[in-house]
Amino acid sequence: MANVLQIADALYAEDRDAKTLAQRVASKLERDGVTNLPLLTQENYATGRTPPGSLVRYVGMVQDMGNPEFYAPSVSVNGTDVCVAFRDELPAGADPSDATLADRKPFFCVAPPGLTDWASPRSEVPPPPPSTSQATKRQREESDEQPAQKQPCGGNAFAYSSTSAAKAVSTPPGVLVRVYGDDGPRLNELVEIVGVVGGGLTTTGLEVTEEDDAFDRQRLEDEQAWDPPTSKVARLHALSWRRLDPSHPVPPGALDKATADSIRIALLERLSMALDGDAIGAEYALCALLASVDKRKDGRAVGALSLGLFCEAAHVDRVAQNLARVFGEVLPRVVSVKTSTASAPLRSPGSERLAMSSLQICDGSALITVVDGQAPASPAAAAATSALRQLYGSAKQIPFNFGFSEVKVPCDVVSVRIGVTDGSIECDVDLPLKLSQQSSLPDVSASTLAIMRQYVAAARRVIVDIDEEGASGLEDQFVAARATGRLPSRDAEGRLHQWVSVSKLKARALGSVHMNPPHYNEAFDLEEERANRLKERTKLMRTMAPPPPRSVQHGFRSGFLSAKEVGLAD
Structure with a gap:
């Protein structure tokens, strides 16, 4: 089979349509039955x-997005039009002065944060590169004093190779x-990309000099941020890409009702041991x-459920580790993160790259937050607290601070908060644990x-509706609970x-x-037990709270404070 770049060259020669070239190359490879492609990993690239x-x-995961580039x-x-698509260097003798430009968009991707061992890609080792005797004769190495200029095929910077970069x-x-x-x-999407590995430009040749003004300095720094050395960051020219299901690598499937209950019970037993x-x-x-966002309405993520667990300080870390x-x-x-x-996600002043953060995660992940205090006051600490509140609150989103603007990206993750207190992070449901x-x-x-794994992946896709019968039964239960006092009127809604x-x-x-009577009857029993635990916790916290100062007690009793108590008399 022809080399993928040769295929691209031939297809481009047919109509010179750069906009659809990547799609046509991908379609050609699919028709030719090209499968079992090697996986681009850090190890395979570095070796x-x-x-x-x-x-x-x-x-x-898409960690950052750059501006479109030409x-x-x-x-x-030498007078002949040559295709250079999906390459990072121009051939010798190229004259790009009259070239017709197209646009493309750069993305910075990272390995999905928190990837578990079983979900990590298997070690697929492609054949080793040709040995020295088989490889093309290497060109003479250039000295650091006189680097050989390499013309870039695109992007935001010219580049040079040097032995220091190597x-x-x-x-x-x-x-x-x-x-x-x-x-x-x-941003934050989990994707699979099929593409051509770029390379050849080992280090940027743009340097900030004393002659550059502030605007030029900022422009050069911005360009360098999105044109890093290939010795540090792999480059990939995408031919095709697709969004992966949040449960990847577990394939989508339907939930088998015949076995669902037995698997549910086994999973409950395991979770009970963890708690x-x-x-x-x-x-x-x-x-x-099993909670996931069904839809978003009026700023609320419908279907999601964040859980806050309370326990004594001595058990917090162990419970969090067990649950993780x-x-x-x-x-x-x-x-797993700690509030301290x-x-x-924050783009620091003067930087064109978004710094990786502990709260930038893709859908389908679990986020376990341990409340262990707060970090020293700073803009970064305030941003982290705000992000946690939005992740666990009704909006279920991650705020991305780009300096000049803030973008709120919807997020659908399993979110659990564990601690002695809530750390000012409100959850949909709070529960004091009884260990x-x-x-x-x-x-x-x-x-x-x-x-x-198959059960969890399938169950998270089930969409539950409330039919007329279910709604009527739920209403009857609700009215009866209020009439008997099992559901206090003050917080009924x-x-x-x-x-x-x-x-x-x-x-x-x-x-x-469909939601049936057994479902909401069991749910009501759970909610009643949870309400009782919260009442017990509130009473316990009141008994453990230190008494107010005597002057305040006296003021509350009499309705006012004396002149002596407020320091206006001797």
Whole structure:
């Protein structure tokens, strides 16, 4: 089969349409049955097993987006028009002065944060690069004093190669992807990209000098931020890309109702052990695990459920670790953060690149936040607190601060907060834990875990509706609960919303698309137990709170403070 770049050259020669070239190359490869492409990983790239020109696939999260840039799909070489699409260098003798320009969009992608071991890609080692005896004769190395100029095929900077850059080779932290022909993916999306590995430009040749004014300095820094050395960041020219399901690599599937209940019970037992025998806590943890955003309406993420767990300080870290382990057994990505060190997506002043943060995660992940205090007051700490509140609040979104503007990106993650207090992070549901029996989590067989993963992935896709019969039964239960005092009138509306949310998740856990009486009856029992625990916690906190100063007590009793008590008399 012809080299992928040769295919691109031939297709471009047919109509010189750069806008659809990537799509046509991808279609040609699909018709030719090109499959089983090597996976572009840090190891394969750093060891030279996916050299420039290789056709690969890449799986990652979109961490940052750059401004559209211009490139030349073809240039004149000694009077002949030559295609240079999907390359980072122009051939010798190229004259780009009269080239017709097209546009493309750069994205910076990283490995999905919190990727669990079982969800990590298998080690697919492509054939090693040719040995020295088989490789093309290497050109003479240039000295650092007189670098050889290389013309870039596009992008925002000219570049030069040097031996000093070659000495600075390190494992790339991510991949710079250039998308052709469309707007490309969005921030935080999990994507699979098929493309051509770029290369050749090892370091930028643009340097800030004393003669540059402030505008030039900023422009050069901006260009360098999106044209890093290939020795540090791999480059990938995308031929095609697609959004992956949040459950990736677990394939989508339908929930088998015949086995759903038995798997649910097994998962509840495992969650109960993680929470030291708290069966009620396990029920709510399963609800949080299966909750996902069905739709967004009036600024609220309908269907999502964030869970706040309270326990004594001595148990917080252990419970968080246990829960992260169980979630990590069935979810492909789990991220654990602490309120004192959490960071939000923030582009620092003077930078054109978005710094990676602990709260930038893709849909389908689990976020477990341990409340351990607050970081020292700073803009970054305030941004992190705001991000946590929006992630756990009704909006379920991540604010991205780009300096000149803030973009709020919708997010659909499993979110659990654990601590002695709530840390000023409100959740949809709060539950004080009752830890009874501390025990270590036993290992589970690989076959059982595979079944649980399929169950969780399928259950999270179930959409539960409330039909007329279900709505009527729910209304009757609601009225009866208020009449008997089981549901206090002062917070009836809020309790009803939580009741309906938990009822839907109980139905989802069994694979039912309709909410029936057993679902909301069980949900009401759970909500009643949760309300009792919250009352007990409130009473306990009142008894543990220090008494107010005597002067305040006297003022409350008499309705005013004396002149002596407020310091106006001797």
